[in-house]
Amino acid sequence: MRLSRYFLPVLKENPAEAQIVSHRYMLRAGMIKQQAAGIYSWLPLGLRVLNRIQDIVNQEQIRAGHIPLLMPTLQPADLWRESGRYDDYGQEMLRITDRQKREMLYGPTNEEMITDIFRAHVTSYKDLPLTLYHIQWKFRDEMRPRFGVMRGREFLMKDGYNFDIDKDAALHAYNRHMVSYLRTYERMGLTAIPMRAASGPIGGDNTHEFLVLAQTGESEVFYDDRVTALKLGARDVDYDDRAAVAKVCEEFTTLYARTDETHDEAAFNAIPEAHRKVGRGIEVGQIFYFGTKYSESMGATVVAPDGSKVPVEMGSHGIGVSRLLGAIIEASHDDKGIIWPEGVTPFPVGIVNLKQGDSAADAACMGLYKALTAAGLEPLYDDRDERAGAKFATMDLIGLPWRITVGPRGLEKGVVELTSRRTGESEEMSPEAAVARVAQIYAGHR
């Protein structure tokens, strides 16, 4: 993409309403525009990151054997009367009446609807296990939306639902989600710690929240800091191997890590003092096992091998997709702007032409542009007629992890400069070598 033809409305000054760094940078980098309290338009740059995050979520869900579908944002109230949640959910649920006076709601979650789909089409244990998920907009009418996309009223969420014949199978689904989530967050450059959480209105005994440590997090967290060193890495976990999956979960949940809701002072104090940490975290996901809560109330049963009809065992699992933009920025920025991890960056690399209009510089930039594009690494080429300082400032603000700087001085020596946004370190090399290096950097992220 050539910046002169793109739509990137960056702001030089901080918008007054944005208090935390991720919100400020998303507004300044032209990623979002607020339309109402807690409701945002996604401008082109923001949409690119949102799409990258969705790509990773989709890939990891499919890798774990989960099946995508898409349910609507609007739901009929009757479905929620069956589970009893129409009355329980409270003012947070946006209720709508259509022209025929039918009661509807903008879905805050989809347990009822997925259960309805399941009961209409699945009748036998032979169809299990089954895990369906979607990525869809949700609406929760928060009393006080804040922090930009971190706590919006409208937000994009991946929610998945597992259906299993018995509790053991359902707990395997729970574990499978935990591992797939760990992999998902790591690909986004995040350290998200699974913490035992309270179940809330969804119910269920087994639930973990995934927390990204950040000063601006809304949850107080208590943990043994050795959990932050745990990495799933490149290991290839067989998602059908119950023991192997459970082993990974054990590895990540044995050390103490809890939110204030489930905090146990005595257990916390047993941690060696050097590792005992209190901090704050951003919740970026949660997994639940809740058994037959919905299947019983809504009649979702299957015929078991012995011929009896049993309510299906379920769980639900969510990732806050739009919130992740904020969480990633909170975890990865400096005083100049965002620093995107390679996995989610809107463009893999930026090209800065230091002297627009100089025939050698223009030609070298277009050469790089074509070579990178051909290699599947779409660059953002700053071809505006701006001074070098303005171009650098824009690149730093929008946070592309790699930048190739092209100017007449370097070209006289046959080199361009490849710079890491994270470290600020630059290296001179030929344009061909720069393309090869960028390709190599991204080889592990695609």
Next chain:
RNA sequence: CGGGGCGUAGCGCAGUCUGGUAGCGCGACGGUUUUGGGUACCGUAGGUCGCGAGUUCGAAUCCCGCCGCCCCGACCA
């Protein structure tokens, strides 16, 4: 929902107390200049002062009502 604050040009703000035809910086646009980290200068455009109803010769400013947004708290898969 309790408490606090704010709505004036695209963005950041002054002007409101003490009523008299609306200003600054940044940005945009045009020009000159400059050119390896947000150049300097000159010029131009851009505003129903959140909305409505009052008081007044006259309202951004005073009064009343409403709307929107932000912050703290409570709430919150």
